[in-house]
Amino acid sequence: MIINKVLNNNVVITSDADENEIIVMGRGIAFKKKVGDRIPEETVDKVYRLDNPIVLNQFQELVADLPVEYLELSNQIIEYARGELTSPINDTIYISLTDHMHSAIERAKKGVTVKNVLLWDIKRFFPDEYRVGQKTIEKIGDMYGVDLPDDEAGFVALHLVNAQTENEDQGNVAALTQTMQEIINIVKYFFKTTFDEDSVYFYRFTTHLRFFVSRMLNQTQHRDETDEELLAMVRQKYHNAFQCVQKINTFLLKKYVYQMSSDEQMYLTIHIARLVQKNR
Structure with a gap:
């Protein structure tokens, strides 16, 4: 893999064998590297293949400023969600969920909470997505030592619901x-x-x-x-x-x-x- 663009020390843009633009992530993957340098494939932890160019550009902007652990957390949750939910999940989830979790953690560190006015509906009508949301706040608690309220589990569920409905024709x-x-x-x-x-x-x-x-x-x-x-x-x-x-x-x-x-x-x-x- 040849670097086309460095987003940060852990994320770069490159191309696959069919010359499709992809984003690859790995800890320190671009440290002291520049455009044109080769990336050893064994250093790649995650490959993002985002077909929608708008989503691709938005994701590039997002990951350029985020610590790699947020991306790793998001990947784990999305993979878990795909195993638990029956409907396909749109690639926009990489943007909405990653951005939301980063904001939620930063708010929690400052002692700021946001009320989820739809929590009642979400629990009742989207129990599978809500369970993924509960798993998410448990994982965040383990990783960052912050206790997020059930409201945040509801927000995660809402992002998953939206990412599924975006697949409708x-x-x-x-x-x-x-x-x-x-x-x-x-x-x-x-x-x-x-x-x-x-x-x-x-x-x-x-x-x-x-x-x-x-x-x-x-x-x-x-x-x-x-x-x-x-x-x-x-x-x-x-x-x-x-x-x-x-x-x-x-x-x-x-x-x-x-x-x-x-x-x-x-x-x-x-x-x-x-x-x-x-x-x-």
């Missing part, structure tokens, strides 16, 4: 967007209102909606775990929101032949109730 993305808008319109018309689409409450609602619609379109319905007594309590407390959900359920059944589970009805009811209440 454009047709699925269009269907996802259209269905989300149809449901939002039902809520608007039912309550005869509009929403501040820049608010955190609308963001929470649409994120939950994205998770729900994505599962619906992929025909991976969430297994019911809610007992009828709890659903009845939610129905009574948030009567109007529940009636709105029944209209959404009827619409989905008619257009997509999809029957919402009790769990899905309950959680969507709670999210709509919160959104409408905060919108007043």
Whole structure:
């Protein structure tokens, strides 16, 4: 391998046998080396083959300023995630997860925590990704001696979910967007209102909606775990929101032949109730 560009002492850009640009990592791999020098293959710990040129450029910018241990940690977590999750993970995870873990560790060292407003949804609807997130914060604790809260496990899970949904083809993305808008319109018309689409409450609602619609379109319905007594309590407390959900359920059944589970009805009811209440 011949060095095309040195990013730091541990990461360089080179080319494979087919002249495709790749990024290779190894401790001290570029120490006292320059463009044109040869790299012994036995010193290479990791090869990044990023097909998207935009992702490749973003990754180059990121790794140029990061200590090698962050990249090693990220690689370990991503390989573990790929073994645990069934859906393919987009290469953008190398950027989003590495950058997030670096920021989370630096925040923790300064005693700064960030609340994850979607943790409830993430735990409930993406348990596999959340377990990877828990493994991540355990590993960070072992390596750096910092205790990250469950909120960070949720953030890691969210990056994994996003990296999986980015693999959907454009047709699925269009269907996802259209269905989300149809449901939002039902809520608007039912309550005869509009929403501040820049608010955190609308963001929470649409994120939950994205998770729900994505599962619906992929025909991976969430297994019911809610007992009828709890659903009845939610129905009574948030009567109007529940009636709105029944209209959404009827619409989905008619257009997509999809029957919402009790769990899905309950959680969507709670999210709509919160959104409408905060919108007043």
